[in-house]
Amino acid sequence: MNIAIASGKGGTGKTSVSVNLALSVPGPVQVLDCDADAPNVHTLLPLKTEEIEPVFTMIPEFDEVKCTQSKKCAAFCPNHAIFVGKKGIQFFPELCYGCGGCILSCPNQAIKEGKRQLGVTKSGLTAEGVQVVYGDLNVGEPLVVPVIKAVKNKASKQNGVTVILDCPPGVSCPMVESVHGSDYCLLVTEPTPFGLHDLQLAVDTIRQLEIPIGVVVNRAGIGDKQVYSYCASEHLPILLEIPHSRKIAELFAEGIPFVTQLPEWQPKFEDLFRTIEERIE
Ligand code: SF4
Ligand code: SF4
Numbered sequence: 001m002n003i004a005i006a007s008g009k010g011g012t013g014k015t016s017v018s019v020n021l022a023l024s025v026p027g028p029v030q031v032l033d034c035d036a037d038a039p040n041v042h043t044l045l046p047l048k049t050e051e052i053e054p055v056f057t058m059i060p061e062f063d064e065v066k067c068t069q070s071k072k073c074a075a076f077c078p079n080h081a082i083f084v085g086k087k088g089i090q091f092f093p094e095l096c097y098g099c100g101g102c103i104l105s106c107p108n109q110a111i112k113e114g115k116r117q118l119g120v121t122k123s124g125l126t127a128e129g130v131q132v133v134y135g136d137l138n139v140g141e142p143l144v145v146p147v148i149k150a151v152k153n154k155a156s157k158q159n160g161v162t163v164i165l166d167c168p169p170g171v172s173c174p175m176v177e178s179v180h181g182s183d184y185c186l187l188v189t190e191p192t193p194f195g196l197h198d199l200q201l202a203v204d205t206i207r208q209l210e211i212p213i214g215v216v217v218n219r220a221g222i223g224d225k226q227v228y229s230y231c232a233s234e235h236l237p238i239l240l241e242i243p244h245s246r247k248i249a250e251l252f253a254e255g256i257p258f259v260t261q262l263p264e265w266q267p268k269f270e271d272l273f274r275t276i277e278e279r280i281e
Helices: 014-022 072-076 100-107 145-152 173-179 192-206 228-231 247-253 265-280
Strands: 003-004 030-032 052-064 081-085 086-091 111-125 131-137 162-166 182-189 211-219 238-243
Touching: 003 014, 003 173, 014 162, 014 182, 014 211, 014 265, 030 145, 052 086, 072 081, 072 100, 072 111, 100 111, 100 228, 131 145, 131 211, 131 228, 145 173, 173 192, 182 192, 182 265, 192 211, 211 228, 211 265, 238 265
Parallel strands: 003 162, 003 182, 030 131, 030 162, 182 211, 211 238
Antiparallel strands: 052 111, 081 086, 111 131
């Protein structure tokens, strides 16, 4: 079972929910941290050992001897990553997303496949036996989706393993790529006008993926009741409320999952997991 934990904006407590759920799920569990721009699951769940693998994207390599400067590759490239001028071919790798179309468009077979490293995936086991995989993008690298795909490729295919995907915030391609294919999506929000606005955007996006949605209200008690009214009107079940709590915030700041220090929360997260299981079946 794959459960995506997402939110329309950062800072809602998505990673905290992912990690505390992972520590409360009965049976084997794997956490995929898909927020390759700013992975932080491993700060709450440190790895005992770390296996590192590079992630590459395809880029074109030009053979200037074979090239007749037809400009067909430049005309094809949707991202304007190729410029053919008096000085020959200029290629801007950071604009290339590896579609391969320029290779097909060249009449002289003057382009072959090369590769460019975008970052790495790191994976390993925690002291609690949770398998964590995360993507680590090179500094300044704009192409995040291939790294997310590489993280997702490491999802366990074994029966009975619960895979929790901590997704990037927002509603753009990285979030959609991360949530896509999940059995259930938990949207974490907070009861404020900003929280409501971003929740609405996230719900609209996830509904297009036709994935069932549940809501976790974090920092319950602050703000107003609009998030609750919206969820009721949209028939979105609120599966868990986590109160605004100084103790929980302090534990998070210290890198400590709060279910380990506040044991009354473990059964609540286990109930959350059981409810999701029932809703998927
Ligand atoms: S692989 Fe695609 S995006 Fe990259 S340069 Fe070629 S056509 Fe442009
Ligand atoms: S399509 Fe091929 S021949 Fe034409 S400019 Fe590009 S590399 Fe050169």
